[in-house]
Amino acid sequence: MTTSSELGKLIVVTGASTGMGAATARELARRGFHVLAGVRREHDAGTIRSARIEPVILDITRPEHVEALTTRVTDDPRALHALINNAGIQVNAPVEVLPLDQWRQAFEVNLFGHIAVTQALLPALLHSKGRVINISSIGGRIAMATYGAYAGAKFALEAVSDSLRREIAPLGVQVIVIEPGGIRTQMASRGITTANRLAARMTPEQDTRYSTLIQANNKLMASGTASGLTPDAAAQIITKAATARRPHTRYTAGRDATLATRLARLLPDRALDNILAANLRRHQPQKPTP
Known part of the structure; x- marks a missing residue:
């Protein structure tokens, strides 16, 4: 529940053009926060702008954009309550196939950009005793086939989050x-x-x-998306993390994420490999009958 002392405070949400980011910005604004919503295009700014949502042009991989955001936060008399690192891209390809520049881009957006924004806004968060909320993924716990670059960046984000938590919790x-x-x-x-x-x-x-693997994985992604949480439901979980007096260190979002994290924790690698492979086989293209 949002307290009266939090009303009007700033929250930064990166990757707020669509999806979870946009839904989170709207829910936080509804709760009374002033949201600086990071978007990449002017069209997206016009779509999300409202009385309590102020769009900010933000590509987290561009230092000048991060600097402008930092200046905006620093010049505002209101306290920065939270930074929600939500921006991200998904890249799926076998390790052998994905070009190195695509690997680097995946890490620039899904890891290094978040670190850049966090470093820039930490002084304001330390002053306000605020919080950092990093949007990881079930891919930060389980690296499925073709998810090497995406999961690699998310695993790293989880590790950075753990390290950062232990560094600044005493502060x-x-x-x-x-x-x-x-x-x-x-x-x-x-x-x-x-x-x-x-x-x-x-x-x-x-x-x-790899062609059969890629086709099966594409069908699995489409199926998982169609049966997944709505952005509004995910936004409720993120908002809980932003407003709870004593938040958990981690929240899963969706039954699939909860189940997968439990399996990863309980099963040996080979057993988990077999379950993931069997799930992929269900989505393989059917061979034509002779």
């Missing part, structure tokens, strides 16, 4: 991780488009090795 700043499973957003569809584009560039040998 009064809380660090919280959100681990969503399937969410009904455009992220998975964009990921499928990227996967198909990368697959089209594979060598014939790579196509033989």
Whole structure:
């Protein structure tokens, strides 16, 4: 529950153009916060702008954008209650296939950009005794086939979050991780488009090795998205992390995320490998009957 002392405080939400980020910005504004909503295009700014939502053009991989956001926060007399690091991209391809520049881009957006924004806003959060909320993924606990780059960045974000929490908890700043499973957003569809584009560039040998895997994974992503949480439901969990007096260090979002984290914790690697492989086989393209 939002307290009267929190009303009017600032919250920064990155990646707020659509999906979970936009839904979270709207829910926090409804609770009385003034939300600085990071968007990448002026069109998105016009879509999300409201009385308590102030769009900020923000590509977290561009230092000048991060600097402008920092100046905006520093110049505001209101306290910064929370930073919600939500921006992200999904890239799916086998480790052998994904070009190194795509690996670097995945880490720039899903890890280093969050670190840059966090470093820039930590002085304001230390002053206000605020909190950092990092939107990770079930991919930060389990790295499925073709998720090497995405899960690699999310695993790293989880580790950075743990380290940061232990560094700044004694200084009064809380660090919280959100681990969503399937969410009904455009992220998975964009990921499928990227996967198909990368697959089209594979060598014939790579196509033989991985084409069935990529097709099955695309169907699994689409299925998981269709049955996942709505952005509004995910926003409720993020808002709880932002407003709870004593928040957990981690929240899962969705039954699939809760189940997967339990399996990862309880099962040996080979057993988990077999379960994930069996799930993928259910989505493999059917061979034509002779």
